[in-house]
Amino acid sequence: EAGVAQSPRYKIIEKRQSVAFWCNPISGHATLYWYQQILGQGPKLLIQFQNNGVVDDSQLPKDRFSAERLKGVDSTLKIQPAKLEDSAVYLCASSLDRQAYPYEQYFGPGTRLTVT
Amino acid sequence: KQEVTQIPAALSVPEGENLVLNCSFTDSAIYNLQWFRQDPGKGLTSLLLIQSSQREQTSGRLNASLDKSSGRSTLYIAASQPGDSATYLCAVASGGSYIPTFGRGTSLIVHP
Numbered sequence: 758e759a760g761v762a763q764s765p766r767y768k769i770i771e772k773r774q775s776v777a778f779w780c781n782p783i784s785g786h787a788t789l790y791w792y793q794q795i796l797g798q799g800p801k802l803l804i805q806f807q808n809n810g811v812v813d814d815s816q817l818p819k820d821r822f823s824a825e826r827l828k829g830v831d832s833t834l835k836i837q838p839a840k841l842e843d844s845a846v847y848l849c850a851s852s853l854d855r856q857a858y859p860y861e862q863y864f865g866p867g868t869r870l871t872v873t
Numbered sequence: 874k875q876e877v878t879q880i881p882a883a884l885s886v887p888e889g890e891n892l893v894l895n896c897s898f899t900d901s902a903i904y905n906l907q908w909f910r911q912d913p914g915k916g917l918t919s920l921l922l923i924q925s926s927q928r929e930q931t932s933g934r935l936n937a938s939l940d941k942s943s944g945r946s947t948l949y950i951a952a953s954q955p956g957d958s959a960t961y962l963c964a965v966a967s968g969g970s971y972i973p974t975f976g977r978g979t980s981l982i983v984h985p
Contacts, residue, residue, distance in 0.1 A: 797977065798977055799964075799977050848917065861907065861919065862907070862964075864917040866915055866916040867915065
């Protein structure tokens with residue numbers, strides 16, 4: 758079974774530039790999550806999708822971050838414009854269904870973003 | 874709001890030692906607790922998932938226990954090896970949206 762795929766793996770941009778991350782979840786997984794992990798901290802959820810609908814985006818900084826999952830499979834997360842404090846690892850995860858017990862999550866390798 | 878705390882924040886042990894990592898959470902109404910491993914610059918690898926109705930799970934040299942009433946979980950690593958060096962994260966799924974809350978992790982170094 759193929760895992761969660763993410764690209765790019767690394768990205769360096771200057772502040773005020775834009776950046777986009779891509780995620781392909783495990784086949785058949787209805788739920789997709791984007792997390793932000795700042796160095797030395799645990800991952801913090803940015804947005805959760807169920808198929809192509811948003812379940813929770815309460816911690817997504819909507820003035821600069823946006824995400825979509827148009828066909829209920831792949832997802833993109835965009836930052837525009839980037840700030841220095843956006844430097845972090847962006848993790849994508851998927852699970853079979855957010856209401857399918859035991860709600861086990863599978864993570865991709867992450868994208869390390871550095872904003873200079 | 875669920876809060877997850879991991880102690881210790883960092884641990885350095887000689888190879889061969891048995892060790893225990895601790896995770897505590899504030900809301901005992903959980904669906905599951907998952908332990909992850911994270912290598913530097915990498916994503917998270919799931920180690921063990923304990924369902925709410927379970928008390929422990931085992932995989933090889935790893936054993937995780939769950940005590941919901943006290944809001945605690947422990948990850949036991951037997952006969953540690955240098956390859957076990959990584960950050961270990963605990964995540965608790967709770968609340969109506971089943972979203973996991975993560976601790977900050979325990980950074981483990983096993984030296985030869």
